[in-house]
Amino acid sequence: MSTLEIKNLHVSVETNDGPKPILRGVDLTINSGEIHAIMGPNGSGKSTLAYSIAGHPKYTVTEGEVLLDGENVLEMSVDERARAGLFLAMQYPVEVPGVTVSNFLRTAKTAITGEAPALRQWVGDVKDAMGKLRMDPEFAQRDVNHGFSGGEKKRHEILQMELLQPKFAVLDETDSGLDVDALRVVSEGVNRVHENTGLGVMLITHYTRILQYIKPDFVHVFVEGKVAEQGGAELADQLEAEGYDKYLTATV
Ligand code: ADP
Ligand code: MG
Ligand code: MG
Numbered sequence: 001m002s003t004l005e006i007k008n009l010h011v012s013v014e015t016n017d018g019p020k021p022i023l024r025g026v027d028l029t030i031n032s033g034e035i036h037a038i039m040g041p042n043g044s045g046k047s048t049l050a051y052s053i054a055g056h057p058k059y060t061v062t063e064g065e066v067l068l069d070g071e072n073v074l075e076m077s078v079d080e081r082a083r084a085g086l087f088l089a090m091q092y093p094v095e096v097p098g099v100t101v102s103n104f105l106r107t108a109k110t111a112i113t114g115e116a117p118a119l120r121q122w123v124g125d126v127k128d129a130m131g132k133l134r135m136d137p138e139f140a141q142r143d144v145n146h147g148f149s150g151g152e153k154k155r156h157e158i159l160q161m162e163l164l165q166p167k168f169a170v171l172d173e174t175d176s177g178l179d180v181d182a183l184r185v186v187s188e189g190v191n192r193v194h195e196n197t198g199l200g201v202m203l204i205t206h207y208t209r210i211l212q213y214i215k216p217d218f219v220h221v222f223v224e225g226k227v228a229e230q231g232g233a234e235l236a237d238q239l240e241a242e243g244y245d246k247y248l249t250a251t252v
């Protein structure tokens with residue numbers, strides 16, 4: 001059993017006009033095997049939270065803690081965080097021309113486990129995982145995200161998750177831009193890893209659509225840089241009906 005604890009997290013982003021405070025005291029604890037949905041309007045700081053956990057250099061933590069099984073994540077480099085078991089599926093996955101999916105995945109796996117996976121086994125694992133995500137095998141030889149459609153990029157994020165076997169995954173709007181078939185395949189992938197490995201999931205979304213496929217244990221309403229309310233899956237239905245208006249303070 002592992003625990004990811006976020007305590008009173010305050011984060012500023014670097015802008016041309018200097019640091020701008022975005023997160024204003026986030027408290028959130030995720031245990032292995034739990035699925036937490038983070039729902040909130042655009043600009044509320046959801047991606048900032050995701051990047052802060054992953055260690056993006058543009059985001060400065062000004063107060064608070066992130067602990068993985070009691071270890072201070074904020075003192076770790078990005079690759080140390082990945083080795084410790086944190087995984088981020090990005091809202092906008094980056095293209096890496098010149099690096100094939102196959103090489104990228106094997107390099108990532110090697111970096112995380114500390115040794116190159118046995119080739120024959122690895123090739124089989126990649127093929128299986130791609131098959132489950134309904135990805136054409138030829139994808140393995142394409143450059144990472146280069147010319148991929150939105151749905152293909154999101155499948156590739158879940159493929160990484162499936163192969164890298166993290167303890168906790170932060171999925172930043174993995175549902176956005178997916179058609180119904182892709183949404184189902186991607187959701188099945190998340191559920192599969194969750195069920196097989198006890199993955200803890202932070203599922204960031206602003207639509208309830210994906211929650212028909214991935215059932216959250218907890219729902220957190222994220223507004224203006226912090227958690228405004230939390231509840232069970234029923235809270236998502238309430239948000240769908242009522243929107244976020246009641247959580248917003250007067251316009252600034
Ligand atoms: P969300 O993912 O909930 O839509 P973000 O975390 O992307 O929200 O952004 C939160 C706020 O921080 C927004 O007001 C956004 O404009 C601002 N922000 C994020 N990154 C930057 C940046 N690099 N420069 C300026 N403002 C930023
Ligand atoms: Mg569950
Ligand atoms: Mg975002």
